[in-house]
Each structure stands twice: as C-alpha cells, then as structure tokens.
Amino acid sequence: MSIRTPPPILVFGWGNPSRGDDALGPLFIDALAGRALPGVECLTDFQLQVEHALDLRDRQRVLFVDASVDAGHPFEVSTVLPARDTSFTTHAVSPQVVLSVFEDLERCPPPPSTLLAIRGEQWALGTEPSPQAMARLAAALDWALAWCTTGPPAPGAG
Structure with missing residues (x-):
C-alpha cells in the first residue's frame, strides 16, 4: 500500500449553499476545481472543524x-496565523x-495560509446568491487563479 502525497496547494472553501451569499465559498471551490489546476486540491464543507487540520498535512x-x-x-x-479564539468549539x-x-497535532508550524473573504450581504435561508455577490465571486476567482499559478499576491483589498 502506498501513501498518497497531497498536492502542494490546498484551497478550502466553506459555507451553506442554501443561505444566499453564504454559498460563495462552495461556489468558489466548484469554479476553481473546474479549472483542474495541477498541484491544487479543492475541498469544501459547510463549516470549518478541528478535523480539517489534518487536511493541511504536507x-x-x-x-x-x-x-x-x-x-x-x-x-x-x-494572512492567517495560528490562534485560539472564541470560535474554538x-x-x-x-x-x-x-x-x-x-x-498541536503535528508539533510544527502550519503551512503559510491566506484567507480570501468575499463580500456578501444576503444570507436568508432558501435564497440564491445575489447578482452582486456573483460578480465579486468572479473577481475573487481571477485573483485566486494568480495565487495558485504564480504565487501569492500581496495581501490587501481586492
């Protein structure tokens, strides 16, 4: 049995596809995964959980x-740095x-990590993402394609 080495880049999006603009994370992952970029793995979930720390290995x-x-x-x-905060449940x-x-698990620093926060304003259950949010999603995807293929652009506003 061989051990699989994961791709060097992980892109992880989360959100609830049934809550309007909260779907931006999963929609982003669907769009990026459709590009089939070499060396990039895309994962999604409804929310981040402590178990996702294992996805950062290698x-x-x-x-x-x-x-x-x-x-x-x-x-x-x-830039995202390790910290315990009030979300730790x-x-x-x-x-x-x-x-x-x-x-804590690996006894070493985590990989360099970046947060891409896409602006949303409509969160009602059972609604579609707003047209404005979908336009922002397209702009964020353009930024992320550069991040995945040529390296991280400088943090700041998009």
Whole structure:
C-alpha cells in the first residue's frame, strides 16, 4: 500500500449553499476545481472543524475562502496565523483555530495560509446568491487563479 502525497496547494472553501451569499465559498471551490489546476486540491464543507487540520498535512500553502459581511468590496485577502479564539468549539471554528490545532497535532508550524473573504450581504435561508455577490465571486476567482499559478499576491483589498 502506498501513501498518497497531497498536492502542494490546498484551497478550502466553506459555507451553506442554501443561505444566499453564504454559498460563495462552495461556489468558489466548484469554479476553481473546474479549472483542474495541477498541484491544487479543492475541498469544501459547510463549516470549518478541528478535523480539517489534518487536511493541511504536507501542504506548501493553503487558501481559505469564505463569504463575509465585513469584507471590503469586492473581497479582502489576509494572512492567517495560528490562534485560539472564541470560535474554538467542537463545531465551527475559524481558520486561525484550524492552524492552531495543526500545530498541536503535528508539533510544527502550519503551512503559510491566506484567507480570501468575499463580500456578501444576503444570507436568508432558501435564497440564491445575489447578482452582486456573483460578480465579486468572479473577481475573487481571477485573483485566486494568480495565487495558485504564480504565487501569492500581496495581501490587501481586492
């Protein structure tokens, strides 16, 4: 039995596809995965959990993608560092907590990680993502394609 080495880049998006703009993370992952970029693995879930720390093993860098009511227009990019915060529960956690759990488990620093927060404003259950959010999604995808293929652009507003 051989052990599979994961691709060097992980792009992880999360959100609820049934809650309007909260679907931006999963929609982003679907769009990026459709590009079949070499060396890039795309994962999605409804929320981040401590178990996702295991997905960071053997990665060179990680891009976390989520919808955000607080992000600038059309999106914001920031570096993620390990930290315990108020999201540390047995269910949904922040990217910072995922990195912190990775450090605890692996006893080494996590891979360099970036958060891509796409601005959303419509979160009602049973609604579609807004047209404005879909336009922001397209802009975020353009940014991420460069991040995946040529390296991380400088953090800042999109």
